[in-house]
Amino acid sequence: MSALFVYNKKNRKKILEKRDYYEVLGVSKNASKADIKKAYRVLALKYHPDKNKGDKESEDKFKEATEAYQVLSDDDARQKYDQFGHAAFAQNGGMGGGFGGFGDFSGFEDIFGDIFSSFFGGSMQGGGRSRGQVGADLSYDLTVEFEESVFGTEKEIKLKRRVKCDDCDGTGAQKGTTIDKCPHCKGTGQIRMQQGFFSISRTCPDCQGSGQFIKNKCQTCRGTGRKLSEASLKVKVPAGIADGQRLKLRGEGESGINGGESGDLYVNIRVKEHKVFKREGYELFYELPVNYTTLVLGGKVEMLTLEGKEELDIPAGTPAEKVFKLRNRGVQILGTSRRGDLHIKVVVHVPTSISDDERKALELLKQAEKKAPKVTEKQGEGLFDKFKKMFV
Ligand SMILES: [Zn+2]
């Protein structure tokens, strides 16, 4: 568990030198998604490597803007950045670092496909490939134990999804047969229609845009090019993940059609409740029953922490309901090496049945006790204020 506490100095330096993402894009802290996208477009077009060949400064600016955009365009990531700054992504040394995901990070290509297809008329997709249909996204509900969510884990999941058919290599045509051009669109996948001065093209209804006509369909997949298959995948669940958050596994959804990209797999995390700890954000809470005598006289009691059973030192004269705050003993903050705190509230344990010895001792104590406690000034004031409010 010691790895949780490592704080990488190199990362820290990097973090301190980084420019604020909002500043990089030149937008305000409450800029809308559309504004952020617009700002990034302008910068991306200005500093795009294709336009500034060999210019190192432009390249750096382009990278910086892209990184800022990746974070600020993602609701989850933006929230984390607003809360923790660059430290939110420190562990992976910046964005896009290996982990199956902090919430929902889209990959680089996603953003590019999106931004540039609307800009350059889809030319980024590269001719023939743009024809392919992207596979469907899938979602999977994964329930993990409380401890697993706190310390992180790796889970194997099994799911059924449509993958490329091996028998026809995804073409949909029986092996050894040829694929003809769709006669309707002549293999272009598009039907052009003249409308006044404009020519509008739309997807060919006969071949659904594939441009192909398959006479001898593959028997395994009935010409669809895909078949249902059970897959087992390893999912890395990062330490600190909370109930309701989701992970994105790029390309692990259904296979695309006609060379289209695969969809993504979203893993919705469900965390089982712990029988003692209650979690709020990265803070942990629970109530620890303690004997009256221990509160009065002081003493050591057994407490539960995430690391197991430990001793809690209770000083003499500890008031009931006192909260002991154990710093850095809460849940690891997602994407950082810091942790929240553990709050333990001591409550007086009142036994419902007692032994004869206990009864004798308590009777003696009762006789020895001085007068009953009085209402303190502070409590009195509070009550009186409440009364006044009721009548005013
Ligand atoms: Zn097939």
Ligand SMILES: [Zn+2]
């Ligand atoms: Zn066609």
